[in-house]
Amino acid sequence: MKRTILTLSFFVAGATTVFAQKYITRTARISFNATAAGSPENIEAVNNEVANIVDGKTGDIIFQVPVKSFKFERALMQEHFNENYMESDKYPKADFKGNFGNIAELNFAKDGTYETKVAGKLTIHGVTNEVNVPGTVTVKGGSVLLKAKFKVKLQDYKIAIPGVVADKVAKEAVISLESSMTQK
Amino acid sequence: MRKAFILSFLFACSTAASYAQADKLMAELDEPATNKKEDVSATFKATRIINSSSVENLAAGVLDFRILHRFGRVSDGFDNAFGFDNATTRIGLDYGITKWLMVGIGHNTLYKANDGFVKAKLLPQQNNGIPITLSYLGGINATGDKAPPVPPGTEYFFTHRLSYTHQLLIARKFSNRISLQLMPTVIHQNLVDSSKYSNTTYAIGVGGRVKVSKRMAITGEYYYRANNADMLSYGVKTYNSLSLGAEIETGGHVFQLFFSNSLGITERAFVTQTTDTWEKGQLHFGFNISRVFTVVKPKEFRGDAKKW
Numbered sequence: 001m002k003r004t005i006l007t008l009s010f011f012v013a014g015a016t017t018v019f020a021q022k023y024i025t026r027t028a029r030i031s032f033n034a035t036a037a038g039s040p041e042n043i044e045a046v047n048n049e050v051a052n053i054v055d056g057k058t059g060d061i062i063f064q065v066p067v068k069s070f071k072f073e074r075a076l077m078q079e080h081f082n083e084n085y086m087e088s089d090k091y092p093k094a095d096f097k098g099n100f101g102n103i104a105e106l107n108f109a110k111d112g113t114y115e116t117k118v119a120g121k122l123t124i125h126g127v128t129n130e131v132n133v134p135g136t137v138t139v140k141g142g143s144v145l146l147k148a149k150f151k152v153k154l155q156d157y158k159i160a161i162p163g164v165v166a167d168k169v170a171k172e173a174v175i176s177l178e179s180s181m182t183q184k
Numbered sequence: 185m186r187k188a189f190i191l192s193f194l195f196a197c198s199t200a201a202s203y204a205q206a207d208k209l210m211a212e213l214d215e216p217a218t219n220k221k222e223d224v225s226a227t228f229k230a231t232r233i234i235n236s237s238s239v240e241n242l243a244a245g246v247l248d249f250r251i252l253h254r255f256g257r258v259s260d261g262f263d264n265a266f267g268f269d270n271a272t273t274r275i276g277l278d279y280g281i282t283k284w285l286m287v288g289i290g291h292n293t294l295y296k297a298n299d300g301f302v303k304a305k306l307l308p309q310q311n312n313g314i315p316i317t318l319s320y321l322g323g324i325n326a327t328g329d330k331a332p333p334v335p336p337g338t339e340y341f342f343t344h345r346l347s348y349t350h351q352l353l354i355a356r357k358f359s360n361r362i363s364l365q366l367m368p369t370v371i372h373q374n375l376v377d378s379s380k381y382s383n384t385t386y387a388i389g390v391g392g393r394v395k396v397s398k399r400m401a402i403t404g405e406y407y408y409r410a411n412n413a414d415m416l417s418y419g420v421k422t423y424n425s426l427s428l429g430a431e432i433e434t435g436g437h438v439f440q441l442f443f444s445n446s447l448g449i450t451e452r453a454f455v456t457q458t459t460d461t462w463e464k465g466q467l468h469f470g471f472n473i474s475r476v477f478t479v480v481k482p483k484e485f486r487g488d489a490k491k492w
Binding site: 022024046048051053055060062064068071072073074075076078079080082083084089090095097162164 | 209210212213214222225226242243246360398399433434437476478481482484485
């Protein structure tokens with residue numbers, strides 16, 4: 001009986017850690033570069049308003065990206081990005097729902113750097129695809145820093161590139177992400 | 185046995201709890217995003233509908249080089265190559281100071297006029313918020329051609345060349361396809377035949393844009409003058425201005441093509457000095473070309489700030 005109580009208290013304690021082990025930020029940064037080789041202008045943009053949450057217990061990870069918050073060097077490019085390519089009024093958000101493949105090896109309570117792989121569903125422009133993204137997790141002083149770089153084929157997300165800009169816009173965009181989360 | 189049962193029951197409970205937790209993760213991110221008021225973008229595709237200014241402003245730090253062409257009357261026929269031989273032009277520079285304030289200057293071949301304007305966005309249309317965009321446009325125009333005949337004993341001063349425009353631009357993007365704009369307009373001309381006409385012309389303009397495909401739209405605008413409708417321009421009868429056109433978005437700019445009975449490009453010229461009429465087929469083909477340059481980069485792209 002004593003042991004049962006012990007086990008019980010262990011589970012209760014476990015449950016409370018589940019609640020405590022969430023890390024969140026609303027200022028994660030995602031940038032992309034879709035400049036075609038030889039293009040006279042850079043097709044790149046940065047978004048500093050990405051929301052990211054991680055459940056340290058289950059390894060679930062979610063990103064939410066307000067598409068209109070991508071900033072371009074040229075205002076006209078930004079307008080075209082939203083109006084013609086991403087159709088941001090119709091699809092205001094891109095998101096990712098995934099899971100750390102090696103959550104058991106990640107210790108968010110202890111400083112350190114880990115290699116990881118996140119698998120999940122990436123939705124852009126209303127189209128969802130399964131993706132597998134390698135990245136690094138750096139835990140330092142209670143905050144969790146996530147970094148990843150991966151490629152996305154525009155065609156996979158039904159983003160049409162008209163012929164006149166085919167020499168400027170690459171078929172694949174390189175996406176870089178940096179997210180510094182703190183415990184919720 | 186009993187212990188094992190309790191154990192597995194508790195384990196099931198905690199797993200269920202954590203699954204529910206995962207489902208809630210998304211909701212936790214969603215919370216503050218709802219009810220967020222967001223400015224509506226791209227009510228119009230350019231800073232001009234056809235002749236009129238639209239509620240669109242240039243972004244801060246953007247310089248816009250504009251070449252506007254109006255050909256002669258199509259009805260002049262073959263002798264003037266359907267108007268091609270009598271083109272007038274406005275060449276101008278616009279600049280966005282902030283996202284809500286822009287200025288511009290230009291020179292017109294018609295009446296050798298120089299003009300300048302200030303446009304300020306006072307209210308932006310928002311999703312879940314303000315229903316319209318409201319802008320103010322103030323302009324000044326100085327003709328540069330030869331002094332017109334004035335009654336004997338009077339003198340033609342420089343100030344006689346000046347006229348002023350004040351406009352409110354009230355626009356609403358009704359859907360992704362349809363945008364409309366109302367333009368109450370006041371034009372003050374320093375020199376008119378004051379025995380017959382008022383120095384100040386009141387007019388109301390209406391303009392709009394209907395998207396027909398992703399990169400093409402039909403545009404139009406019309407001005408109704410509440411007074412001075414019978415005012416002559418250099419001795420010639422005047423009409424209300426009506427323009428219809430199309431705009432095509434290319435990679436770098438918006439190309440606007442249209443027909444108008446107005447030859448003038450500044451507000452004074454097209455509202456009060458339109459001497460041609462659609463009824464007689466006195467149309468002018470015209471186009472607007474614009475090329476934008478980013479003079480001041482957005483802060484995300486300045487020097488060291490760009491570490492991504």
